[in-house]
Amino acid sequence: MIYLDHAATTPVPREVADAMYTVLTEQFGNPSSQYEMGLSMKRRVEQWRATVAGALGCESAQLYFTSCGTEGDNWAIQAALWQNRKVGRHIVTTSVEHNAVLECCKWLEKQDYTVTLVDPDENGDITAERILDAVRPDTALVSVMMVNNELGNVYPVAEIAKGLAARNPKTLLHTDAVQGFLKIPFKAKTLGADFITISAHKVGGPKGIGALYIGSRVRNVKPLLPGGGQERGGRSGTEATAQIAGFAKAVEVRCRDLDASLSHMAEIKAYAIEKLTAIDDLRLVGRGTAPHILSVSLAGWPSQNIVNDLSSQGICISAGSACHQGKASHVVAALKLSRREAGGTIRLSFGPETTREEIDACAEALRAHHDRRMPML
Ligand code: PLP
Numbered sequence: 001m002i003y004l005d006h007a008a009t010t011p012v013p014r015e016v017a018d019a020m021y022t023v024l025t026e027q028f029g030n031p032s033s034q035y036e037m038g039l040s041m042k043r044r045v046e047q048w049r050a051t052v053a054g055a056l057g058c059e060s061a062q063l064y065f066t067s068c069g070t071e072g073d074n075w076a077i078q079a080a081l082w083q084n085r086k087v088g089r090h091i092v093t094t095s096v097e098h099n100a101v102l103e104c105c106k107w108l109e110k111q112d113y114t115v116t117l118v119d120p121d122e123n124g125d126i127t128a129e130r131i132l133d134a135v136r137p138d139t140a141l142v143s144v145m146m147v148n149n150e151l152g153n154v155y156p157v158a159e160i161a162k163g164l165a166a167r168n169p170k171t172l173l174h175t176d177a178v179q180g181f182l183k184i185p186f187k188a189k190t191l192g193a194d195f196i197t198i199s200a201h202k203v204g205g206p207k208g209i210g211a212l213y214i215g216s217r218v219r220n221v222k223p224l225l226p227g228g229g230q231e232r233g234g235r236s237g238t239e240a241t242a243q244i245a246g247f248a249k250a251v252e253v254r255c256r257d258l259d260a261s262l263s264h265m266a267e268i269k270a271y272a273i274e275k276l277t278a279i280d281d282l283r284l285v286g287r288g289t290a291p292h293i294l295s296v297s298l299a300g301w302p303s304q305n306i307v308n309d310l311s312s313q314g315i316c317i318s319a320g321s322a323c324h325q326g327k328a329s330h331v332v333a334a335l336k337l338s339r340r341e342a343g344g345t346i347r348l349s350f351g352p353e354t355t356r357e358e359i360d361a362c363a364e365a366l367r368a369h370h371d372r373r374m375p376m377l
Contacts, residue, residue, distance in 0.1 A: 002315045002358045007349035009201045019249040023242040031239050048248035055251045057187025064212050064231045069178040069199030072212040073100040075224040076195035080141040080172040082222035087170045088138020089113045096331045124151040124286030128159035139171045146180030150331040151295045152288020161192025188213045205250030209243035261352035266291040268350045275363040298344040300375030318347045343377040
């Protein structure tokens with residue numbers, strides 16, 4: 001199998017699975033239990049928290065484990081609106097956020113919040129200025145992702161944070177960094193965002209575990225799940241110890257050769273661009289500079305047919321457009337491409353394991369698809 005869909009999820013290295021297995025079978029205590037196995041798990045969870053916090057560039061006390069990136073996004077938005085309930089009911093975000101943010105905002109609109117969606121330009125870029133122009137005196141929250149998951153475009157979160165301090169210092173800033181963590185260099189402490197969402201399964205960790213950074217401007221953190229008081233009362237529910245262990249181990253493994261693996265991904269992406277753009281009718285979509293995501297369009301050839309054809313040859317890529325779990329992609333739609341280009345958009349995404357030979361095989365399969373079939377769009 002050739003796996004070129006690392007933005008969807010990533011393989012778990014053996015070391016990570018082993019760390020989880022030990023916790024599941026031997027160190028299975030509940031961190032709230034008062035005997036030694038429980039107490040030692042409590043200490044271990046704090047060590048694992050320190051590992052993830054270290055990689056994110058924050059204090060352990062600022063990092064809360066969640067069940068996934070989606071939970072982190074929802075929690076951040078709701079906690080920000082709670083803190084700023086006297087500031088107003090206006091939210092600024094972008095039309096190309098992950099659905100974890102967009103669908104949460106749609107629910108909020110039903111509860112009388114007003115949401116301004118800032119569109120990208122035709123390259124997928126969004127300037128800090130465009131975001132700041134949408135901020136009003138009653139803006140409680142700005143939520144802008146760090147790296148777009150379909151295009152790989154990197155958004156200017158630090159610049160937005162600086163601008164917000166002048167425009168409306170009360171407005172809180174959230175960034176969904178699920179595709180940015182360990183891909184784009186940043187430190188939570190200096191980024192200027194009040195909330196940062198991350199997720200383990202995009203960096204070689206297991207599915208079902210993420211974390212939310214909450215900065216010092218957020219007082220009285222509103223819990224998303226009130227209950228037994230775990231995660232310092234912020235997020236109740238017995239700690240998912242095996243997943244947390246796997247998250248920390250994945251971070252440790254990735255950070256061991258982070259610079260080398262990021263340069264490797266960037267090199268693979270450059271190689272893929274060279275190979276793919278040699279195919280007739282294929283063009284780049286967006287101006288993604290993240291090292292691991294490449295969006296292209298085989299204009300005229302429906303993306304779901306391409307994905308199915310490659311899948312039948314054991315090559316995993318994703319449809320960036322027409323068929324995104326059966327729905328058209330809101331990200332591709334926001335670029336206002338022609339119908340043929342939008343309908344033919346696919347995404348390739350890379351990991352530290354991706355090889356040039358895999359890119360060669362994918363490029364060959366795409367060329368054959370192009371030459372064998374008539375355009376249908
Ligand atoms: N945000 C972005 C940008 C993502 O790419 C994803 C996953 O694809 C999520 C949020 C959701 O993360 P999770 O799958 O951990 O809920």
